[in-house]
Amino acid sequence: MSRDDATPNLSRVFDDVHLVNDDGRAIATFTLEQGPREALADALSWHLTNRFQAPELDTETVLELRAAGALADRMDKHRGEGGRAPLRGDSTQARSLIEAAWAYNAKRATETYQPPEERARLEQLFALVDPLFDLISDLERADKVLRGSSMF
Numbered sequence: 001m002s003r004d005d006a007t008p009n010l011s012r013v014f015d016d017v018h019l020v021n022d023d024g025r026a027i028a029t030f031t032l033e034q035g036p037r038e039a040l041a042d043a044l045s046w047h048l049t050n051r052f053q054a055p056e057l058d059t060e061t062v063l064e065l066r067a068a069g070a071l072a073d074r075m076d077k078h079r080g081e082g083g084r085a086p087l088r089g090d091s092t093q094a095r096s097l098i099e100a101a102w103a104y105n106a107k108r109a110t111e112t113y114q115p116p117e118e119r120a121r122l123e124q125l126f127a128l129v130d131p132l133f134d135l136i137s138d139l140e141r142a143d144k145v146l147r148g149s150s151m152f
Contacts, residue, residue: 013131014087019142026091026142028135031084039124040097041075047100048072050107068096091139098132101125 014030021027032040052065071093078085089097108114109122 013128014135017135017138019138021146022090024146026139026146027088028090028094028139029086029088031086033084034082035120036124036128037075037085037087038079039121040101040128041072041079042121043100043104043125044068044072044075044097047096047103051103064096067092068100071096091136091143094132094136094139098129098136101129101132 013036014028014032017028017030019026019028048065048068052061057065071089075087105122105125108118114122
């Protein structure tokens with residue numbers, strides 16, 4: 001079985017991906033179906049609640065929290081909307097989504113009973129990780145081009 005057969009590739013998951021220049025940084029714009037979009041939003045919200053519960057946060061962590069919170073707000077804007085909805089983000093935000101998906105799966109995917117909607121969410125999150133890594137790779141190559149670096 002090839003990698004494409006085992007996991008959905010970027011073009012089969014994220015429809016109509018465009019990389020755009022936003023003040024010298026590559027940004028991906030694309031649409032995503034309601035189920036996977038809401039699974040990512042749920043995982044990101046859960047991760048924000050769990051990861052950033054600390055009495056003191058250093059500056060870097062606060063900036064990461066703010067960026068992830070802004071992404072969660074943008075994703076929640078389309079919550080409950082059927083069909084595809086637009087998403088926009090850079091490689092750092094895509095990494096936040098991967099981190100949230102893995103953390104959610106690690107904590108919530110247990111051998112005990114899971115309601116069907118939770119099992120579906122876990123499966124969707126697992127299926128999104130490889131395409132998100134592919135998206136990060138594309139964004140980082142585009143960032144190199146925008147900075148004038150050679151890709152080889």
